Amino acid sequence: MNRKYSKRSLKEAGQGYFFMSPTIFVLLIFILGPIFYAIFLSFNNVRLLGETSFDFVGLANYERVFDDRRAGIALWNTFKYVMIVVPSQTILAIVLAATLNAGMKGEKFFRIIYFLPTLTSSAVLTLIFMWMYNREGLVNFGLEKIGLPTYDFIGDPNVALTAIMVMNIWATAPFFMVIYLAALQDIPDSLYEAAELDGAGPIRKFWSITVPHLKPITSFVIIMGVIGTFQLFDQSYIFSGGSGGPDNSTLTVVLLIYQYAFKSMDTMGYAAAIAFVLAIVILVSTLIQRKLSNEENLY
């Protein structure tokens, strides 16, 4: 009996490993292995020409982050970007979702339209916006029409990053709107009906019922937003042709990592060190966010 049982569990274990084998393979070779490899790289000076060679340099790569003017600029740009884009896209997403959920006709129609930017690739969106941000493009035309000053969005270091921010708020808010919409539909109608009987208006209902119910999902949306915005790359790369210009104004941390790793000689180890710094910054801000919103168990 006992033997038969262990034979069965042995068989089940075999089946388990069979089902897990592709996952285990990728985890080992392309995720866990590389994490340790990345730690190793970040403590070495890596030379790729000819035979790949490694010189152990201790913490030098990490110390370099603090002396590097471009790293400072990239961190500051990314920080500004996160601080502006995350709250804006979250608020826009809540407002849109709440509006759509107010029992409007044509909800499905609006939802399909709103979802278009989510479907479109960052490369295409960036190209479309570059075309609109042109000196004589649609955006400047619109600004002129309503009597506002026009800008050289792509060439002027003072506005280039703002131009990318606007584009990304526009592009990502609808995605989070759909997540909010699903959460909103879970709020029981009876709550609103009760509030109505008590004489609450739409704005009062929004603040007293909708917003508190959306708190956990908001926490999730903000964490997703923070993780996503810290990793801004495609848009900056395409916008600036890979340089992070004009005058480093669109240089983000990930773009800097890319440049050091693949576009300049012998700085791959340094790039790995910046990647770890970024990972830690993301982790810490996620933890801070979680602390602030007092929500556990989101993942």
Add this chain to the structure above:
Amino acid sequence: MKKKMNFGKIFLYIILCTYAVVTLIPFLWALSSSFKPLSEIVSGAINFIPQNFTLDNYRQIFIEQELFPRWMFNSVFIATVGTGLNILFNSMAGYALARLTFPGKKGLFIIILAVLMIPAQVTMIPNYLILREFGWLNSYQGMIVPSMINATFIFMMRQFFVNFPKELEEAAAIDGLSRIGTFFKVVLPLAKPALAAQAIFVFMGFWNDFMRPLIIMTDSSMYTLPLGLNTFKGQFVSYWNYIMAASMVFTLPVLLIYAFFNKYFIKGLSLTGGK
């Protein structure tokens, strides 16, 4: 009272319509530019309906850039094969984590959850070196194999199979089907909605990916469409009519998928939405 309600509704509709216009304008502007001749593009005139409507741009992009069909093939191939493997392997892993007992299961599950927290930039550089060592740079497998599983969707499939009725599998076992046979013949077909939701997001991930092909594919014949588009923009700097036509060609497949599988999008979002 009633009148006030109506006023509120109108106000909400104004918000909805304004934002719909804000969303649509970039797409309509791109679409209209893709049908304009260059002369109309450089004139700087702002008109959404082309004065001299032409399909020429769509023809020209294939003539000017003969690699365009190749890029399209690369994108389709990588996204399709990658999605197929993801569906299979993520479901297998999710099923094992939900249903089977084996040593190290808990550890594996924790590792998969932890992987979700690690930004791709950390593994990007070592992965490049590993792929170089394998001789997989500029190859399809270099793009597909490292991404043939996805921690998010393994997690999602595990949740799905945890709630999956056990009786069906037991019935299949009585009919003499092996565990593996049961999985492929009974469980997977019944998991179709979850698989479809997963497929859409994985496909979009491959299709729209910019950074990985940028690093892995340096030979222009191995570019995927996003990279190709970026190169194309570099070659035809002020030919916005071409760039917009190419962008539209690139966007169409995803829009078609969306049109057909609309309901799975929402389902997939609520599954991945941390709920």
